[in-house]
Amino acid sequence: xxxxxxxxxxxxxxxxxxxxxxxxxxxxxxxxxxxxxxxxxxxxxxxxxxxxxxxxxxxxxxxxxxxxxxxxxxxxxxxxxxxxxxxxxxxxxxxxxxxxxxxxxxxxxxxxxxxxxxxxxxxxxxxxxxxxxxxxxxxxxxxxxxxxxxxxxxxxxxxxxxxxxxxxxxxxxxxxxxxxxxxxxxxxxxxxxxxxxxxxxxxxxxxxxxxxxxxxxxxxxxxxxxx
Amino acid sequence: xxxxxxxxxxxxxxxxxxxxxxxxxxxxxxxxxxxxxxxxxxxxxxxxxxxxxxxxxxxxxxxxxxxxxxxxxxxxxxxxxxxxxxxxxxxxxxxxxxxxxxxxxxxxxxxxxxxxxxxxxxxxxxxxxxxxxxxxxxxxxxxxxxxxxxxxxxxxxxxxxxxxxxxxxxxxxxxxx
Numbered sequence: 001x002x003x004x005x006x007x008x009x010x011x012x013x014x015x016x017x018x019x020x021x022x023x024x025x026x027x028x029x030x031x032x033x034x035x036x037x038x039x040x041x042x043x044x045x046x047x048x049x050x051x052x053x054x055x056x057x058x059x060x061x062x063x064x065x066x067x068x069x070x071x072x073x074x075x076x077x078x079x080x081x082x083x084x085x086x087x088x089x090x091x092x093x094x095x096x097x098x099x100x101x102x103x104x105x106x107x108x109x110x111x112x113x114x115x116x117x118x119x120x121x122x123x124x125x126x127x128x129x130x131x132x133x134x135x136x137x138x139x140x141x142x143x144x145x146x147x148x149x150x151x152x153x154x155x156x157x158x159x160x161x162x163x164x165x166x167x168x169x170x171x172x173x174x175x176x177x178x179x180x181x182x183x184x185x186x187x188x189x190x191x192x193x194x195x196x197x198x199x200x201x202x203x204x205x206x207x208x209x210x211x212x213x214x215x216x217x218x219x220x221x222x223x224x225x226x227x
Numbered sequence: 228x229x230x231x232x233x234x235x236x237x238x239x240x241x242x243x244x245x246x247x248x249x250x251x252x253x254x255x256x257x258x259x260x261x262x263x264x265x266x267x268x269x270x271x272x273x274x275x276x277x278x279x280x281x282x283x284x285x286x287x288x289x290x291x292x293x294x295x296x297x298x299x300x301x302x303x304x305x306x307x308x309x310x311x312x313x314x315x316x317x318x319x320x321x322x323x324x325x326x327x328x329x330x331x332x333x334x335x336x337x338x339x340x341x342x343x344x345x346x347x348x349x350x351x352x353x354x355x356x357x358x359x360x361x362x363x364x365x366x367x368x369x370x371x372x373x374x375x376x377x378x379x380x381x382x383x384x385x386x387x388x389x390x391x392x393x394x395x396x397x398x399x400x401x402x403x404x
Binding site for chain 1: 239242243246247250251254255260264267268271272275276337338340341342344345348359360363364394398401402403
């Protein structure tokens with residue numbers, strides 16, 4: 001009788017069974033998909049904005065997103081912002097461009113690739129749907145154009161029920177989680193910016209009735225469907 | 228030739244391949260199935276985030292072993308572990324860990340033998356257990372164990388030697404070769 005053989009047999013018997021393995025794998029996949037949604041890739045840039053200048057800059061961006069251009073003029077918020085802070089804001093948004101934050105990341109998870117997009121989603125059909133309004137808003141809902149890249153920064157809000165409200169650029173819609181992570185083989189360029197009220201910046205894509213919130217690799221995106 | 232997540236098998240495949248090993252290393256250290264599961268999760272999340280390029284499959288394995296050992300050590304030192312006071316890791320062996328499902332006498336004896344072996348190993352110091360696991364189960368050489376655990380070869384040899392002595396004494400009635 002050999003110790004090594006008996007020890008191997010004993011250890012084999014305490015190896016994780018199929019159910020345990022799957023549970024661990026699922027938990028891992030869930031955990032690694034969270035950063036794609038929750039990571040704050042541009043948070044460090046926010047640190048560059050200091051004190052009152054940061055507050056004024058964020059306020060101006062929120063006003064621009066929520067209201068029309070004329071309303072911003074009426075509020076005179078921009079006029080209050082010193083030239084320096086406007087410059088800072090510009091630097092901030094410029095630095096946050098996809099090219100400057102593209103990291104070396106992975107190409108490997110989530111099944112096989114057929115073309116650029118690995119986990120394709122269900123085709124959204126025609127773009128002529130009616131998007132529901134975000135709660136409490138009286139703005140007219142408009143349809144996001146497929147893959148439309150906006151120069152303007154959207155306003156984005158993660159609601160407590162798990163849905164995401166997106167406003168700005170004539171869009172006011174709520175999206176619910178589609179429980180899917182889409183992985184692209186290359187960092188995506190044609191993305192729009194969206195900002196929370198706390199100043200967290202996200203790269204998003206509105207495509208038909210889907211919203212994609214990209215992680216800092218600009219390749220992995222949480223998928224949301226129009227609620 | 229370089230092995231990388233970007234150029235070789237998918238992360239899922241790596242996880243599937245190495246999960247049993249990582250789990251067993253964590254279990255060997257912690258003696259607790261639930262904590263071994265948590266530690267294994269952490270190891271693969273860390274592996275994913277590291278996104279390293281590996282010179283060879285051996286390097287990938289070594290990285291995962293190091294992660295598993297370190298993570299299991301952290302769990303063992305955590306406030307929760309201290310609180311639950313694992314005075315005896317054997318108490319945390321799952322009841323059905325060594326049951327084959329076959330109730331014949333031979334298999335019952337076999338299961339009992341395996342339990343004795345496992346219990347004897349689990350009574351060793353944590354570093355000894357890891358060395359025994361890597362040497363006997365993973366069939367790693369002393370130098371490979373030294374590299375994977377970032378220890379000196381002499382240290383590994385010493386751990387193995389002492390562990391064998393203790394096991395020999397513990398399992399003297401089983402007449403191992």
